[in-house]
Amino acid sequence: MRVADLTTPALLVDAAALEANLADMASALPGPRLRPHVKAHKTTALAARQAAHGHHGFTCATIREIEGMAAAGLGTDLLLANEVLDARRLGRVVDNGARVTVAVDSAETVRAAADGGVREVLVDVDVGQHRCGTTPETAGALADAARAAGLTVRGVMGYEGHLQMLADPAERARRTTGCTDRLRVAHADVGGEIVSGGGTGTHAMNTFVTEIQAGSYALMDTAYTAAGLPFRQALTVLSTVVFAGEGRAVADAGLKALATDHGHPTVPGGTVVSCADEHLTYTPGTPLRAGDRIRILPAHVDPTVVLHERLHVVDGDGPDAEVLDTWAVDLRGW
C-alpha cells in the first residue's frame, strides 16, 4: 500500500526518523538508563521497537497502558508513574506474571496499592511541578508507611514536567538541578535502588536519576522541536485539501485529529488560520487544488496520538511512499 491510498486524516510515522530517534536515545541512555514512557505513543508495536533498542523497563500513565503492555509481552518491569486509588486491576496484572510498580504519594494511595495486590512502589516526590507527589521532607515517612503495609519500596521518582519545554537549555539545566536536589533529599530518607524522573526535554541534563522517563523523543512534535531537542519530527498527520481558493486552503484534519493545547499544528510553507472539529484552515505557501494531500506537523504528540486508531509507518515524504506497517494505537482509554 502507498500513502496515496490511505483514508485521511491519517497518522503517519516516518520509519527512518523513528529509528534514528530510537537509536540516538539508546546511544545516549542505553538499556536501563531509559525507561521509555508509552503515554506518548500508546502503541505496543512501537514499545516493542524500543525494547529492541535495549530498553526493557517501561513507564506508563494509566492502568490500561499497564494491562496492554503486559498483554503484549512487554511486562518485564512496568512503572505506573501516576497515582491510583483503585489498584485491583494492577494486582491482577501482577498475578498474571508481570512486574508492576506504582507511584504513591499519600496514605490513601499506599492503602490502594496494598489493597489492590501491587507489591512494589516508588515514592513520588513533588520536585517543583506542584501536581502530585509528597514533599521531600515527608517522603521518608511515607516510605515507612508503605513498608509497614507490606509493600517493597524500590526508590523514588520525581518529574520536572514544568521544565521540559523551557527554550533556554542553560536555564533548563540550572532549574533541573534544583529539582534533583529535592529528589536527593527524598531519596536519602526513602532508600531503594531506583531514582526515576526526567523526560525528553531534560534527558541529557538530569544526571542524578538512575533512569529517564522520556516518551516524546520517539515521535516528536513542534513544541519539543522548538525547545531545541536533538530528535527528528517523525510524526505527521496526512490530510486532504478539501477546499482551495480565495487565498486559503482547508484540510480535512481538525481538532479531532490534531491536539491544539500547545498551539496550532504546522503546515510546512503555510500559515494556519484556525482549527475546527474536522477542518484546518490555512494560508498555503504554494497554489493548491482540492484533492491535494499535505502532511501536518502536530504541536503536541501525546494528545494527538490518542485521537487516532492506528499509526502508519511510512517510507519517506512523498505521496508514493510505501506504507511499511500499520500499528494499532492499542493503549488508548482507561
Added chain:
Amino acid sequence: MRVADLTTPALLVDAAALEANLADMASALPGPRLRPHVKAHKTTALAARQAAHGHHGFTCATIREIEGMAAAGLGTDLLLANEVLDARRLGRVVDNGARVTVAVDSAETVRAAADGGVREVLVDVDVGQHRCGTTPETAGALADAARAAGLTVRGVMGYEGHLQMLADPAERARRTTGCTDRLRVAHADVGGEIVSGGGTGTHAMNTFVTEIQAGSYALMDTAYTAAGLPFRQALTVLSTVVFAGEGRAVADAGLKALATDHGHPTVPGGTVVSCADEHLTYTPGTPLRAGDRIRILPAHVDPTVVLHERLHVVDGDGPDAEVLDTWAVDLRGW
C-alpha cells in the same frame, strides 16, 4: 451498576437533562425542521433517541459517521455536510439502501460525488464563515455542473459557524440575517426543496432555512451555556481526585479526557489551574481527600466526546446514581 463503580475518567450523560434537551428542541423544531448533527455525540444510540423524538434526517461530518448511521438503521436521509474528494465509500452506503446526500462546493467535489456513486448533493455556500463553500454568485453554475454530471441537486446549505458562540443574542440574530441573505441569493439560482444550515447557537433565529443542523444542544458544554442557550448541561466527565493537599487538588482527567480548545473545563465550586495529559489541577472550593470523585463540565462537547470509548447514561448527580445504560461512542475515526 452505580456511578461509584465506574472506572475514571468516564463520560457521563444525565438522562433527565438529555431527555429535556431533546424534548425542548423537538418542540421548537419538530420533525424535519431539525436535522440533528451527529458529530457532537458520535453515538448511534443517542441518534436513535433523537429519531424517537421525531427527527429522521441526520447531519454527519465524516464518511465514518454516514457508514455507522446507515449500519445502525438510521439511514433514512443522511447529509454529509462536508466536502469529500473520494466518495466511493458513500456510494457503497447508497448501494446498500441508505439515502446519502453530500455537500459540494467545487468542480472537484462534484466529480468525486459522481464518480463515487452518490446521487444527491447540496451546494455548500460560504455564508461568511470563510471555510468551505462556493460564493453565492457561483452556486447556480455549480448546481448546473452537478446536474450535468448526473447528480440530483436537492438545494443549498450554509453554516454560520462563526456566529454560534456570540454572547449577545441580538448581534447573533442580526448577523445571522446577513448569512441567510447570502444563502437566499444562492438558493434562488440553485433551486431545490432543501435549505439547510444553522446550529445550536442560531437554531431559534435562523428562520430562513428549512432545516437546522444542530448537534451540541443534546449534551451541551460550558461554552454554549455561556452563550445563553436554553439547554441543560447533560455531559460531565467523572473523575477521581488522586491528590489533595497544599491548597490544590489533582483529578485524573486531563487533555486525553477533556478538550481544551474552548478553554479549561469547569470544576463546580473550584478554579482550574492547569490541564496536563492525564491530570486536571485545580483549587477546590471545599476540602477534599484522595479518592473523592467529582464531575467536571467540558468546555467543548464535540472534541471531548471523541476522547471516550463509551458514554454512561446516569440517573442524577450523586455518587450512588444508577448507570441506566452504557452507549458506545461508535462513530469515532474516519
